Amino acid sequence: MHLKLPFLILFSLISTHALGVEYDPGIGEEINEVCAGCHGEFGQGGKEGEYPRLAGMPALFIAQQLELFRDRKRPNLAMIEYIDERQMPAEDILHISHYLAGLKLNTRLPAVDETADDFDAYARLLESKKLMQIPRAEGDIETGEKLYKKECASCHGSDGYGDEKKVVPMLAGQYTDYLWRQVEKLRNRIRIHDVDDPKDELLDAFTDAELADMFAWLSTADD
Ligand code: HEC
Ligand code: HEC
Structure with missing residues (x-):
């Protein structure tokens, strides 16, 4: 039980009541200007997954990761100067x-009809940035779907888009290269997969080929 305590404290820290502040979208948008340099204006990520997609992630998952970066519990050299105590209360x-x-x-x-009189090229450009399309990853989609549904869906959602209530990130709609980098970190215990059961490394039981099949299926979720 004692293992859960730090996370209970964390949950209460980011609840609006404990902080005495209400979520303000205007301030959120302003802070996002800093993040946008790497993660994109709409949280779409970039550079083929060097910067992960953040849009639509559970708010608590994002907050937890920011606290882990800030407290140097999850390594992230790229972000450290933006996320120290002073800059990110x-x-x-x-x-x-x-x-x-x-x-x-x-x-x-x-x-849309690009030849129509009311065609707005700038609006179209913005729309195209708000787009998330994961290129088809190599692997056997059918095997991957079965494995995913059996082994991952209970937490990451039946469609792969994560679980807001359980605070689990999406895997569908995330860059495949990014997922592989995290697999390495999870396997090497640089990141902890399940905080309720930190010793259980959920990915140790799978070969690279099996993970490739699952990622192949996930890469088709947005087709
Ligand atoms: C200089 C580039 C840079 C900036 C600016 C930046 N990030 Fe990141 N961020 C990264 C990189 C690189 C990673 C991936 C680290 C890894 O591979 O584990 C990352 C990872 C993350 C993750 C983890 C996502 C996941 O699915 O595991 C979150 C959450 C995040 N950033 C939030 C933010 C927020 C919020 C801001 C603005 C306050 C921000 N970042 C600014 C580079 C940046
Ligand atoms: C018991 C619930 C649970 C199961 C089962 C589970 N995961 Fe996870 N997974 C999580 C949680 C929670 C996180 C976020 C961990 C954190 O806070 O850093 C996560 C994170 C990840 C990440 C990193 C994503 C990111 O954006 O940072 C990958 C990759 C991943 N899981 C793959 C898998 C795969 C593949 C399976 C099935 C073989 C699986 N997981 C099964 C709960 C689970």
């Missing part, structure tokens, strides 16, 4: 994590 973590959680990305561009 607890209330800013609240604003930015809710802001990013609320961003929705499309999986396809709506059809």
Whole structure:
């Protein structure tokens, strides 16, 4: 039981009541200007997964990761100067994590007539940035779907898009290269997969080929 305590404290820290502040989308948007340099204006991520997608992640998951980066419990050299105590107080973590959680990305561009009189090229450009399309990853989709549904869906959601209530991140809609980098970190215990059961490394039981199949299926979720 004692293992759960730090996370209970964490949950209460980012709840609006404990901080005495309400989530303010305006402040969230302002802070996001810093994040956008790497993660994109709409939290869509970039550079083929060097910067992960953040849009639509559970707010509490984003907040937890920011606290882990800040407290040097999850290594992230790229972010450390933006996330030290001084630059990112607890209330800013609240604003930015809710802001990013609320961003929705499309999986396809709506059809428009580019020759129409009212065609707005700039609006179209913005729309295309709000898009998340994961290129098809190599592997056997059918085997991957079965394995995923049996082994991962209970936490990461039947569709792969995560679980807000259980505070589990999405795997569908995330860059495949990013997922592989995290697999390495989870396998090497640089990150902890399940805080309720830190010794149980859920990925140790799977070969790279099996994970590739699961990631192949996940990469088709947005098709
Ligand atoms: C200089 C580039 C840079 C900036 C600016 C930056 N990040 Fe990141 N961020 C990264 C990188 C790189 C990673 C991936 C680290 C890894 O591979 O484990 C990351 C990872 C994350 C993750 C973990 C996502 C996951 O699914 O595991 C979160 C959450 C995050 N960033 C939030 C933010 C927020 C919020 C801001 C703005 C306050 C921000 N980042 C600013 C580079 C950046
Ligand atoms: C018991 C619940 C549970 C199960 C089962 C589970 N996961 Fe996770 N997974 C999590 C949680 C919670 C996190 C976030 C960990 C953290 O806080 O850093 C996570 C994170 C991840 C990440 C990193 C994602 C990111 O954005 O940082 C990957 C990759 C991952 N899981 C893959 C898998 C795969 C593949 C399976 C099935 C073989 C699986 N997980 C099964 C709960 C689970």
